[in-house]
Amino acid sequence: MKKSAKPGAERVKQGSGPEGICRELGLKLTPQRLAILEYLDGNTAHPGAEEIYEAVSGRFPGLSLATVYNTLASLRDKGRLLELAIDPAKRRYDPDTKPHHHLICVACRRIVDIEHTFDLEIPDALRMGFEIKGNEIGFYGRCPDCKKTDARKQKRDLRQGGAYVRRP
Amino acid sequence: MKKSAKPGAERVKQGSGPEGICRELGLKLTPQRLAILEYLDGNTAHPGAEEIYEAVSGRFPGLSLATVYNTLASLRDKGRLLELAIDPAKRRYDPDTKPHHHLICVACRRIVDIEHTFDLEIPDALRMGFEIKGNEIGFYGRCPDCKKTDARKQKRDLRQGGAYVRRP
């Protein structure tokens, strides 16, 4: 296991690492929860519940899908996990809760993070009285792989300008 | 392929209006379809399938939910309707297919269009080799109504910075 809990040798940073996160959020340290958090830690694939379940089940047989959903809901409610609504087929999760944007491949649905801050000065006239707290940009296009592969199968593209227009 | 219907009588603007749209897309002019298109025409509420069904059923009893789904799928596949993946609970539809952005109320889920073009120069280093075709910005915050009403019930907010963090 990757659990080098050597006292003194490795300091548990506040809220860092599966255990730190559970303690910080007041959640019990169950092996299932820790395994899920470990899988999510640093994960940039924006996995769905099923994928998380499959992946964690490997190292942790007996895990229940319901537990995965329960855990994801807790983390999301505590603000420790972002639940993305980018994919209409299922919810995807992002452990990176810092504000950032996404590159979305319209062909294979791959989602890549963009850690960059854009200056989005929105004219007052367009705010419609809204009290804006944040923003998220989705850049739609084709990833390097799909750019080569499906050059002409564009009929299968999923999105265009931010919204689905076709389905596979 | 554009065939101008009856010249002289009533001028049907190309692709405008329920009938024009059906003809342009090569879809049969069924009363159900026309009723749905009429409801969608100019609609800025970003309704879901169920809402469309309820609304159109009023004027058109006997309409089937399946037909609504079928129609929405056709229009979406033909590029005449945008299928939004902003709301994790259900797909929402937007008849405005021109590139635009959205203001999303984290409290009541209201979605308002922003017809404005932002200059989103994305650094090459951040493109990750993607061939970007478009973008869509979601501005999250509180609409005028919710700003007054739920000032302190912030625990119920749905999103933050573009992704769900809590649920109702």
Added chain:
DNA sequence: ATAAATGCAAAGCATTTGCAGTAAA
């Protein structure tokens, strides 16, 4: 001991699909 978490199965919704009947072209 107690409150919380797990697992399993049974719901719950939104969306899709199969098909026979129906209507548009």
Added chain:
DNA sequence: TTTACTGCAAATGCTTTGCATTTAT
């Protein structure tokens, strides 16, 4: 006629829930 569309119901697929049992603290 021919082909597409409609409607109903059954079927999916993702997510939630109820509840008895187990486990962390």
